[in-house]
Amino acid sequence: MSENRTDVLIAGAGPNGLMLACELALAGISPVVVERLPGPSGEPRANGLVGSVSRVLDMRGLYTEFGGPAEGPKPLPYYIFSGMAFDMTGMDAGPMAALLIPQPELVVKLLARATELGVQVRWSHELTGFTRDDNRVRVELDGPEGPVVIHTRYLIGADGGKSAVRKLADIEFPGSTAEGTVTRFGHTDVPAAWLTPDGGIEIPGAGRFRFGHNRVERGMFVFAELPSGTMMAIQEFDAAATVVDEDAPMTLAELREAAERVLGAEVPLQPPTGPGPHALRRLVGQNTRVARHYRDGRIFLIGDAAHVHSAIGGPGLNLGLQDAVNLGWKLAAHLNGWAPADLLDTYHAERHPVAERTAMHSLAQSGLMLPGPETAGVRALFGELLAYPQVAAHIANLLAGTDRPYDTGDNHPLSGRLVPDFRLGDGRRVAELLRTARPVLLVTDTVADLAAGWPDRIEVITATGAPAPAMLIRPDGYVAWAADTLPAADDPTLRAALTRWFGPANSLVA
Known part of the structure; x- marks a missing residue:
C-alpha cells in the first residue's frame, strides 16, 4: 500500500474540483486531485455558463480563453424565469452574462489550466474511506494498482450530488424530492x-x-x-x-x-x-437539497456535493464555480500562514445562503411549470409583474446569485458585492487587476504607506475611473471595503478591513 502526503486533497475532477485546484495553485498551494473515472468525463451535462460566474472567470482571464469575446462578458438583453422572458436592457449593470460551452469541453480546458499550474490529477482513484484527527485526514483510495493512502491537512468533497465525502463525513443533506x-x-x-x-x-x-x-x-x-x-x-x-x-x-x-x-x-x-x-x-x-454544513473541521464541500437542485435556468455551474473561487483564496491564505482565525468559517457563512436562494428559485420555477388552471393563473400574474423594471432587476440578481451581499463588516453600498464592471482611466478593465488572484487595494491617488503592513498580501494600485475613491477587492472579486473619500494611511476602517480579511499587519498567523 502506497502512502502520500499533501496539504489539500480534492475528491472530484469535475469543473468545480479543477477550478478549486487552479485557485490554490495560483496562491502557491499544490493540491492533489483524485477522480474515480479513468479520465475527463465526456458526459454532456451543463451546456454553458450563465450568471455572475462569467465575470468571475473573466477575472482569471478564462472567459476569453474559453471562447468568450475579447472585451469580456456582456449583460444579456433578456433572460427567462420558468420559461417567461423578462427584459434586462434597461438595467444599469445587468448581472446576467453567458458563455456557451459544453461541460465536457469546460472540464478539458480547466484540466489543461490545472496541468499548466502544476496540479497533480490522479485518475481511477476512488475514495473509499477516511479517518481524521485534529491535524490530518487519512484518506483511503482504491487505485489502479491497489490501495492508496493519502494524508492531507484538508479534504475537499467536489464529488457530485452523491458525494462519498459528504456521506462518510455524515453531513446532513436536508431538502426535498x-x-x-x-x-x-x-x-x-x-x-x-x-x-x-x-x-x-x-x-x-x-x-x-x-x-x-x-x-x-x-x-x-x-x-x-x-x-x-x-x-x-x-x-x-x-x-x-x-x-x-x-x-x-x-x-x-x-x-x-x-x-x-x-x-x-x-x-x-x-x-x-x-x-x-x-x-x-x-x-x-428531482432532488433539491443543501448540505447542513459546508465545513466539518478539515473537510469542506463544494458544488453538487454541497447542493443539488433542478437545472431549470442553468444555475449549477454559476453556483459551484463560485464556491470554488470563494474557498480557494481563503484556504490558501490559511495554508500560507496569514489568514485570520475565522476566515475559513466565512466560506459556509457566505456560500450557504446563496445555495438556499438558488434552491428556492429553482423550486419556484419548477412549481410554475406544474399543470392545472391555477398554475396558469399564477404564471399570467407573474408575467405581468416581470414587466416592471424593479421586479425584473430583482429576478435577474436572484438568478445571478448577486441579490444578497456578503457580510463584510463594512456598510458602504459596494461592500459585500461583486465589484462593478468598469474601465480604469488607463484603459484596463477591473477584471485584469485580479488575474493573479491577489487582493487589490484600488485608490484614485497615491497615499504613502496605505497598506504598508501588508506588502506580502495586498497589491496597491493607483488609477482613476473606479466607482469609489478607494476599494479593497478580495481575490474572488468581492468588495471587502470601500470609501467615498481617499483614506489616510492610518484610516481605522481600512485597517480593520485589512486585518479582518488578510490578517494582522506585519505578522504571520501561526
Missing part, C-alpha cells in the same frame, strides 16, 4: 423546416415554442439549438403515466414517445448528427 416526475433529455435531429429564425421550433399539430423551457398542460418541453447539436427535454408530472424501469437504458424512442405524450402531436426524432458530445439520459424524481 419531487416524486412522480420523470425528465428525459437528449440530443436529436428534427426536420429543418420546423426551426424558427428566433432559435425556437414550430411543431405541426403542437404549436410554436421558444428557445429554452416551455410549459404545456401535460408537462414541460425544453428545446435548444446548441453548438453540440439540437437538445430536447421532456418532463412529465403524472407518475402513473411515467412508470419506467430505472435500470433500463434510455433510448431515443423513449424520448420521442414522451414528447408525443406531452405535446399531443407526432414528433419524428432522428439520431443526432451534431458534433456532440451527445446526451441521452433519464432522471426519475
Whole structure:
C-alpha cells in the first residue's frame, strides 16, 4: 500500500474540483486531485455558463480563453424565469452574462489550466474511506494498482450530488424530492423546416415554442439549438403515466414517445448528427437539497456535493464555480500562514445562503411549470409583474446569485458585492487587476504607506475611473471595503478591513 502526503486533497475532477485546484495553485498551494473515472468525463451535462460566474472567470482571464469575446462578458438583453422572458436592457449593470460551452469541453480546458499550474490529477482513484484527527485526514483510495493512502491537512468533497465525502463525513443533506416526475433529455435531429429564425421550433399539430423551457398542460418541453447539436427535454408530472424501469437504458424512442405524450402531436426524432458530445439520459424524481454544513473541521464541500437542485435556468455551474473561487483564496491564505482565525468559517457563512436562494428559485420555477388552471393563473400574474423594471432587476440578481451581499463588516453600498464592471482611466478593465488572484487595494491617488503592513498580501494600485475613491477587492472579486473619500494611511476602517480579511499587519498567523 502506497502512502502520500499533501496539504489539500480534492475528491472530484469535475469543473468545480479543477477550478478549486487552479485557485490554490495560483496562491502557491499544490493540491492533489483524485477522480474515480479513468479520465475527463465526456458526459454532456451543463451546456454553458450563465450568471455572475462569467465575470468571475473573466477575472482569471478564462472567459476569453474559453471562447468568450475579447472585451469580456456582456449583460444579456433578456433572460427567462420558468420559461417567461423578462427584459434586462434597461438595467444599469445587468448581472446576467453567458458563455456557451459544453461541460465536457469546460472540464478539458480547466484540466489543461490545472496541468499548466502544476496540479497533480490522479485518475481511477476512488475514495473509499477516511479517518481524521485534529491535524490530518487519512484518506483511503482504491487505485489502479491497489490501495492508496493519502494524508492531507484538508479534504475537499467536489464529488457530485452523491458525494462519498459528504456521506462518510455524515453531513446532513436536508431538502426535498419531487416524486412522480420523470425528465428525459437528449440530443436529436428534427426536420429543418420546423426551426424558427428566433432559435425556437414550430411543431405541426403542437404549436410554436421558444428557445429554452416551455410549459404545456401535460408537462414541460425544453428545446435548444446548441453548438453540440439540437437538445430536447421532456418532463412529465403524472407518475402513473411515467412508470419506467430505472435500470433500463434510455433510448431515443423513449424520448420521442414522451414528447408525443406531452405535446399531443407526432414528433419524428432522428439520431443526432451534431458534433456532440451527445446526451441521452433519464432522471426519475428531482432532488433539491443543501448540505447542513459546508465545513466539518478539515473537510469542506463544494458544488453538487454541497447542493443539488433542478437545472431549470442553468444555475449549477454559476453556483459551484463560485464556491470554488470563494474557498480557494481563503484556504490558501490559511495554508500560507496569514489568514485570520475565522476566515475559513466565512466560506459556509457566505456560500450557504446563496445555495438556499438558488434552491428556492429553482423550486419556484419548477412549481410554475406544474399543470392545472391555477398554475396558469399564477404564471399570467407573474408575467405581468416581470414587466416592471424593479421586479425584473430583482429576478435577474436572484438568478445571478448577486441579490444578497456578503457580510463584510463594512456598510458602504459596494461592500459585500461583486465589484462593478468598469474601465480604469488607463484603459484596463477591473477584471485584469485580479488575474493573479491577489487582493487589490484600488485608490484614485497615491497615499504613502496605505497598506504598508501588508506588502506580502495586498497589491496597491493607483488609477482613476473606479466607482469609489478607494476599494479593497478580495481575490474572488468581492468588495471587502470601500470609501467615498481617499483614506489616510492610518484610516481605522481600512485597517480593520485589512486585518479582518488578510490578517494582522506585519505578522504571520501561526
